[in-house]
Structure formats: structure tokens, C-alpha cells
Amino acid sequence: MLPIPADIFTEPEDVSPDGLANLGPLRRLAGTWQADKGIDVNPKAEGPERRTFIERIRMDPIDPQANGPQLLYGLRYHIHINTPEEDITFHDQVGYWLWESATGLIMQTLAIPRGQVLLASGKAGPDDRTITVTAKRGDTAYGICSTDFLEQAFRTDAYRCDITFNDNGSWTYLIQTELFVRGAPFNHRDTNTLQLVAPPKLNPLALIVNDRAKENAAAGGGSLA
Numbered sequence: 762m763l764p765i766p767a768d769i770f771t772e773p774e775d776v777s778p779d780g781l782a783n784l785g786p787l788r789r790l791a792g793t794w795q796a797d798k799g800i801d802v803n804p805k806a807e808g809p810e811r812r813t814f815i816e817r818i819r820m821d822p823i824d825p826q827a828n829g830p831q832l833l834y835g836l837r838y839h840i841h842i843n844t845p846e847e848d849i850t851f852h853d854q855v856g857y858w859l860w861e862s863a864t865g866l867i868m869q870t871l872a873i874p875r876g877q878v879l880l881a882s883g884k885a886g887p888d889d890r891t892i893t894v895t896a897k898r899g900d901t902a903y904g905i906c907s908t909d910f911l912e913q914a915f916r917t918d919a920y921r922c923d924i925t926f927n928d929n930g931s932w933t934y935l936i937q938t939e940l941f942v943r944g945a946p947f948n949h950r951d952t953n954t955l956q957l958v959a960p961p962k963l964n965p966l967a968l969i970v971n972d973r974a975k976e977n978a979a980a981g982g983g984s985l986a
Contacts, residue, residue, distance in 0.1 A: 772829060772853050778824070778906045779963075780823060780824060786860070787858050790932065792961040793817070793961075796953050796955045800950075800953070801950070801951050802949065803852075812851075814851055816955070821961065822961060823964055824966040825966070833857055833861050835857050850977075853873065855872050856871045862883075863889070866882060866923050869922060876911060877905070877906070879896045880903050890925065890926045895921045896919070898917060905920060932955055933952070934955075935951075936950065
């Protein structure tokens with residue numbers, strides 16, 4: 762990261778309102794995605810279980826965010842997964858993907874409704890075709906926080922998400938979660954390739970700015986008639 766400036770309060774000026782145009786490598790994630798051939802390998806009492814799952818992901822651009830001089834653009838996401846065998850939700854997840862163009866910092870926040878959250882980080886250039894973020898248990902900057910039960914029964918020691926942007930517009934992820942299950946290590950793996958089913962929408966500020974520009978143009982055009 763860049764050195765912390767003396768002035769940590771003043772936010773940047775002349776910030777672009779267009780979230781989509783300033784996402785760097787995350788631009789390829791924007792939109793709604795779907796796939797029905799995801800693979801999950803998870804721990805069970807009788808040994809590792811392999812499941813095929815159906816996944817839908819929606820990623821919406823958000824307005825630019827500032828931590829004083831630090832400027833972030835990002836996507837708010839929701840992941841819903843179920844399986845061909847069961848109607849009940851197999852996995853539900855919400856969070857943000859964030860990009861800092863000044864440093865190349867990428868962050869993913871993750872929250873699941875079983876009592877676990879994390880913040881993962883990585884570095885990438887704006888045109889990179891692969892990105893990776895990681896988090897470790899106990900790290901106070903980019904770490905993992907879980908309930909007492911998960912800490913004792915299914916402790917998560919590390920998280921890694923690798924994303925590859927494919928030539929046909931799809932993207933593939935491999936998520937590896939290093940667990941410690943009843944005293945034994947376990948590599949929990951999920952992978953899928955997502956296809957775009959709906960294009961991204963503009964972030965709220967960009968919509969406001971665009972609508973205002975149209976109104977001004979219409980008002981100006983009317984005065985010349």
C-alpha cells in the first residue's frame with residue numbers, strides 16, 4: 762500500500778461518478794451470472810463429499826467510496842446456490858468486491874448466514890485476466906472471524922479465491938478454504954464457470970448524473986424550438 766499521508770481526512774476531489782468505468786479488473790464481474798455445474802468438495806463424518814450445485818450471482822456497481830484520501834470503487838454481490846436434489850438453499854453469501862486504482866489493491870468482503878465473515882485482499886493491474894485474494898485466521902488486516910462453534914468444530918485457517926476471466930466472456934473461480942475439522946486438516950474446494958445472463962446496471966450516482974444531463978439537454982433543446 763502507499764504510505765499513509767499526513768492528512769488522513771481530506772477526501773479526493775473530481776471523483777468520477779461512473780462506477781462501471783472505474784472497476785479495473787473487477788469490471789468483468791459486473792452483471793448477473795448463472796451456472797449449473799459447480800463442484801463442491803466438503804467434509805462429512807464418513808469422508809469428503811462431492812456435490813454438484815446450481816449458482817446465481819448478481820454483482821451491482823456501487824457509488825465511489827472514500828476513506829479520507831483512499832478512493833475505492835466496487836461491486837455489491839449476492840450469491841445463491843442450491844442443488845439439483847434439494848430446493849432449500851445450499852449456500853447464501855453477500856459482500857463487496859473493491860478496487861483501489863492508486864495501488865492495485867483488490868478486496869473481497871464475505872458474509873454467510875452461519876456466523877462467519879472475512880476480508881480478503883490481493884493485487885492486480887486494470888487489465889489482468891486473473892485475480893487472487895487471500896485471508897488468514899488471526900490476521901488483523903485481512904482476516905477471518907467465526908462463531909465459537911465453527912472455531913471449535915470447523916475452524917477456518919485460510920481462504921483463497923482465484924478468478925480467471927475467459928475469452929468467451931465467462932469467468933471461472935476456484936475457492937480453497939483450509940479447514941481444521943476435529944483435529945484434522947481439510948481442503949474445502951469450490952469451483953464453477955459462470956455465464957452472463959443479464960448486463961450490469963449503473964450505480965446510483967451515475968444514474969442521477971445521467972438523468973440530470975438528459976433533463977438539462979431536454980430543457981436546452983426546448984428553449985431553442
